[in-house]
Amino acid sequence: MVPISRVVVVSDDAAWQSDVLEGLDEAASRLPNSLGMVFVGANSAEATMTLIARDGEIQIVLIDNRLAEEQSAAAAVALANRINAFRPELSLYVMLVDADEKAVIEALASHAVDGYFYRDELDSHGWFRILVAELAEKSATPFYDALKHYVNMAKDSWHTPGHAGGDSLKASPWVGDFYEFVGENMLRADLSVSVPMLDSLLHPTGVIADAQALAAKAFGAQQTFFATNGTSTANKVICQTLLTPGDTVLLDRNCHKSVHHGVILSGARPIYLDSSVNRRYGLFGPVAKAKLFDAIDQHPEARVLILTSCTYDGLRYDLVPIIEHAHLHNIKVVVDEAWYGFARFHPAFRPTALESGADYVTQSTHKILSAFSQASMVHVNDPAFDAHLFRENFNMHTSTSPQYGLIASLDVARKQAVMEGYRLLDRTLKLAEELRDKINATGAFRVLELTDLLSEEVREDGIQLDPTKLTVDISASGFSADELQRELFEHFNIQVEKSTFSTLTLLLTLGTTRSKVSRLHDAMLRLAKQQRPPRQPGRLPEIPHFTQLACLPRDAFYEAGESLPLLDDEGRPNPALLGRVSCDQIVPYPPGIPVLVPGQIIDDAIITYLHRLLKAQKGVDIHGLIEKDAEYLLRVLRDEELATLPARHFGD
Secondary structure, X not given: OOOOEEEEEEOOOHHHHHHHHHHHHHHHHHOOOOOOEEEEEEOOHHHHHHHHHHOOOEEEEEEEOOOOHHHOHHHHHHHHHHXXXXXXXXXXXXXXXXXXXXXXXXXXXXXXXXXEEEOOOOOHHHHHHHHHHHHHHHOOOHHHHHHHHHHHHOOOOOOOOOOOOOXXXXXXXXXXXXXXXXXXXXXXXXXXXXXXXXXXXXXXXXXXXXXXXXXXXXXXXXXXXXEOOHHHHHHHHHHHHHOXXXXXXXXXXXOOHHHHHHHHHHOOEEEEEOOOEEOOOOEEOOOOHHHHHHHHHHOOOOOEEEXXXXXXXXXXXXXXXXXXXXXXOOOEEEEEOXXXXXXXXXXXXXXXXXXXXXXXXXXXXXXXXXXXXXXXXXXXXOOOOOHHHHHHHHHHHOOOOOOHHHHHHHHHHHHHHHHHHHHHHHHHHHHHHHHHHHHHHOOOOEEOOHHHHOOHHHOOOOOEEOOOEEEEEOOOOOOOHHHHHHHHHHHHOOOOOEEOOOEEEEEOOOOOOHHHHHHHHHHHHHHHOOOOOOOOOOOOOOOOOOOOEOOOHHHHHOOOOEEEEOEOOOOOXXXXXXXXXXXXXXXXXXXXXXXXXXXXXXOHHHHHHHHHHXXXXXXXXXXXXXXXXXXXXXXXXXXXXXXXXXXXOOOO
């Protein structure tokens, strides 16, 4: 299948534009054109902006520097900057009259312009070849191409992995079906570091380095690193790179558990910031802006601020003022953008965390673009980035036998985002709006809007909602969340993302189609027609506020401790736990917020909360508790262990 790659020639000089279009069309008919370049004209800046907003197949824009000649280069510069701000993935070329104009444009728009032609040297074939090369470079997948080439070379395997390209599987009467299920190419591409031409993820200098450089350009980073252990590992690597034992870190208590693990590994001293809470729906949102500013001001010694944007439910911070305030205090900002890595490729989702000034951003490319599960990226824009230290920490966590299919999928996902991300995301936005209207029309289900999701304390914080994440209020339907998920799965072949006691979350992606939207709507309409009486609204017990640290999380975690029952012999909260210090991270799912972290002092509210969850909420898993002989135990520090730990100030 040959793609369509539209090139827009912008000029209000109709005669010159006609000659250029005619010459480029003639070159396209005579020269190899495997990327499907076709050429269209626009006669003004506004016409150009309308065209690139409407047409996701536009890849390159050529701007006549004589556009609106009375303004000289100003009009061309303004248009180049507008296009770059709207769709930064587009390649821009400017048609010059003389070399002096180039200096002006370089001074005002060098970040936006990819190249120059001299308008009076109408070299159609030469220009066409350069534009083909531009597209070829942008759409290259250096690692995937090398992997595919190596597989096609059909080398005999005398190295790991042991299945030897699938040869151990395909003739087996016991596991031959796995060979058929997975496929020959997938198994042949499962190689090892014994193949030098495929580079090394631990020390890339070849095709992996080239693929990462293309990703950095695509996502607007100084440097990008591929991670094959998921964003969980990426978060830990950054924590260990930026923090040393005793360093202060500010973090959202609702951040991913990998960040809490990173705090343990680094030996940092965390200042936990309570998230905003929508108690009606059991949803946790961003930390209030006032609380963030106050924490930054009160902790000038802090090294790092870690935020999650957007949240699982699609809520994203107004990052620019927060990052600016942190930077005024020399605090590095890390943003976990696991659920928002597509945002660079459509203006409806921007600015991204990098565009807002973040120093480090982690993204789960597998969650929201077309990469395989576990495939993630780390983007770096820190002017003081210590590449050697980062690499040492990265290699500490990265397997010496990475799965090459994951790396290839990152390469391919980046290419797709750059070449057709705008078109696909535009379709996804339209489908999200269509699905929202259809669900609301059922009468039994309602998609929550931003105002429904926000708690009172963050309503004025400039928080926005990712419209591709639909949170559906099911409380009027008569179904519990568990019942509804079971009905959708068993009777309509539909699997949803997650639920709370009164909501379902639907995740729309590049792979969402109108057929899927139609099937989901049909299912929800049929369920709504059952007209069940509304259920009594349920709610999770309110999570206790953070208490206090008695020691560094790392110190508590690495002590042996002792295990005490959560409940006493009569099934009530065990008073022996009061005032003790937790060794482990205790996380109820949902909501996924640690009620205890290592080093935290246990109080009555915490024990009561856990007791209520175990007693009343069958759908809640509590990670971190020890389950033994039908009894739940909590690992806590012995008094003598706590007495030996370094004396520090943990009053916050």
